[in-house]
Amino acid sequence: MKIVSVMTTTSSGGAEFAAVEMLDALRARGHETVLLSDQKDIGRDTGVRVVAIELGPKLAAGTWISLSLRWPLLLRRLAGALSGELPYDVLLVHYKKEQLMAAMLPRAMRRSIVWSEWGPVPFPMRKGLPRRAYLAAAARARLVMAVSAGTRDSVAEVGVPPEKVVVVPNVMRTDEIRYSEQGRVRVRDRLGIPADAFVVGCISRFHPKKRNDVVVDAVVQLRDPRVHLVLAGAGETEAQLRRLADPLGSRAHFVPTPGREVAEVLSAFDVCVFCPSPTEGMPRAVILGMLAERPCLSTGSEGVADLISTELGGITSPENDPASLRAMLTRYLADPELAARQGAAARAHAERVFAAPVVAEQIERLLLAATADGGRS
Numbered sequence: 001m002k003i004v005s006v007m008t009t010t011s012s013g014g015a016e017f018a019a020v021e022m023l024d025a026l027r028a029r030g031h032e033t034v035l036l037s038d039q040k041d042i043g044r045d046t047g048v049r050v051v052a053i054e055l056g057p058k059l060a061a062g063t064w065i066s067l068s069l070r071w072p073l074l075l076r077r078l079a080g081a082l083s084g085e086l087p088y089d090v091l092l093v094h095y096k097k098e099q100l101m102a103a104m105l106p107r108a109m110r111r112s113i114v115w116s117e118w119g120p121v122p123f124p125m126r127k128g129l130p131r132r133a134y135l136a137a138a139a140r141a142r143l144v145m146a147v148s149a150g151t152r153d154s155v156a157e158v159g160v161p162p163e164k165v166v167v168v169p170n171v172m173r174t175d176e177i178r179y180s181e182q183g184r185v186r187v188r189d190r191l192g193i194p195a196d197a198f199v200v201g202c203i204s205r206f207h208p209k210k211r212n213d214v215v216v217d218a219v220v221q222l223r224d225p226r227v228h229l230v231l232a233g234a235g236e237t238e239a240q241l242r243r244l245a246d247p248l249g250s251r252a253h254f255v256p257t258p259g260r261e262v263a264e265v266l267s268a269f270d271v272c273v274f275c276p277s278p279t280e281g282m283p284r285a286v287i288l289g290m291l292a293e294r295p296c297l298s299t300g301s302e303g304v305a306d307l308i309s310t311e312l313g314g315i316t317s318p319e320n321d322p323a324s325l326r327a328m329l330t331r332y333l334a335d336p337e338l339a340a341r342q343g344a345a346a347r348a349h350a351e352r353v354f355a356a357p358v359v360a361e362q363i364e365r366l367l368l369a370a371t372a373d374g375g376r377s
Contacts, residue, residue: 001367002032004085005092006078006102008055009039014284015118016042018147019094021171022116023048025360034088036081045260053081059097061124067097075101082109089371090114096125096134103137112371115144116168119281119303120154135159142370145363148282149306168363170282172354176263177291178347183264191253193268197228198333201269201294203258203285206235209277213237214299216244216252217322218329225251226333232265233257266292270339271313271332273325276302283307290350293343297328312346 003026007019016039023033024046035043036053043050055074057063067074078101082091086108093102094116102113115138125134138144138160145168146152156162185195193199202215212231219229228251231241238254245252258265266272272289274296280303287307289296296313298304299320308315316324332339352358 001026001089001371002034002085002087003090003092003367004034004036004082004088005094006036006053006055006098007042007094008037008053008058008098009095010057015094015281018118018170018284019116020046020048021173021356022360022363023092025171025356026363028356029360029364031364034085036078051081051085053077055097055101058095059100075104079105079109090367092116094118096122099141100133100137103140110140113141114367114370115141117144117146117151117155117165117281119147120151120279121158122279126154126158131158138164143366145366148303150303151281166366168366169354169359170284170287171356171359171363172284172287172291172350174291174351174355177266177288178263179293179343180264180267183261184267187261187264187268191230191255191268192250193228193230193253196226198224198226199228199230199268199270200273200329201230201232201266201271202273202275203232203262203265203288204275205257206231206233206237206241207277208237209279210235210237211275211299211320212241213244214275214316214320214322214325215273216241218325220245220247221322221326222329222333224333227251227329228253230255230265230269262288263292266294269294271295271297271329274298274304275320276300276304278302280304287350287354290346293347295332295339295342296346297325299325312342312349 005023020042027033027047034049036051038054056067090112092114093099099115102110124130144155144165146155146165149167152165152167155165200219204210204212219227229248230253232255234257266289272294274283274286283303286296286304296308298308298315301315314328
């Protein structure tokens with residue numbers, strides 16, 4: 001098969017990485033994969049062919065007017081780029097803007113449209129005219145691949161036929177991410193963290209919707225000099241988080257979003273904490289923590305309800321409650337063997353569910369079924 005994917009955004013995050021990994025895993029199974037994107041480095045470390053295209057920002061409350069004014073131009077631009085890739089078997093689209101555009105393309109370019117949904121349907125698209133537009137576009141799609149059960153349920157609740165929506169987990173290079181004792185020592189030495197310290201780590205975008213303040217408050221409330229906090233990421237709430245972490249002094253560490261060294265950074269943690277947004281898909285940060293044999297805790301259930309079990313970590317209740325998270329962290333401080341047991345179980349679970357060859361074979365079957373009759377969109 002030839003699979004052409006379209007994914008444009010003004011800022012990259014977990015979904016962008018996951019989309020490229022998916023395409024690369026399909027390429028490894030012998031399929032031709034092309035990604036139309038405005039992120040020039042999005043295909044790094046993969047064999048995915050990336051074609052540059054500019055389609056403006058994501059569709060959102062603050063962008064829909066400007067996008068509407070440019071819509072005919074952007075649609076022509078997309079059609080022009082896709083015409084250069086004909087013939088292809090699957091048109092794979094990820095975000096709402098491209099999903100709506102794909103439904104308006106000439107028939108030859110939309111014969112087999114497949115959607116990837118990386119998180120629950122945004123609240124503004126669950127009612128009124130936006131909902132009707134979403135459902136009209138969904139009627140053109142042969143298949144919707146939802147990254148989690150929660151995402152699947154939100155798509156079906158809006159009105160997309162449930163039989164069209166299938167849960168497909170993230171594709172991960174499980175062999176490349178694993179615990180490293182040398183990496184643990186290297187990162188801790190660089191940050192000035194003692195070897196016997198207990199490190200609470202969090203890899204996240206510093207965004208207002210991500211309640212990273214909860215993990216900061218929980219560590220501050222512990223009042224334990226053995227505990228260090230590592231926040232790895234970037235974003236507009238960094239200054240606020242630094243102020244919240246002031247009571248920790250030198251025990252608070254802010255580092256850039258890890259790239260190739262992500263396994264080393266995760267290895268420096270003792271537990272990995274995730275702070276979901278209200279519309280979370282299936283967070284790669286949690287899966288990466290599992291692969292590095294770290295227990296994974298979450299300050300809420302969105303996106304992780306079917307990912308984190310009590311054998312692998314825990315989800316705070318009530319949600320976004322520092323005291324609840326503090327109580328969880330106290331358990332690991334008191335019982336170091338608990339982290340080792342849960343970390344090993346987390347690694348085994350992640351290998352079983354998210355390994356690239358396993359998920360790619362599942363996606364291949366779905367795409368072949370979706371294109372079996374040549375498409376009817």
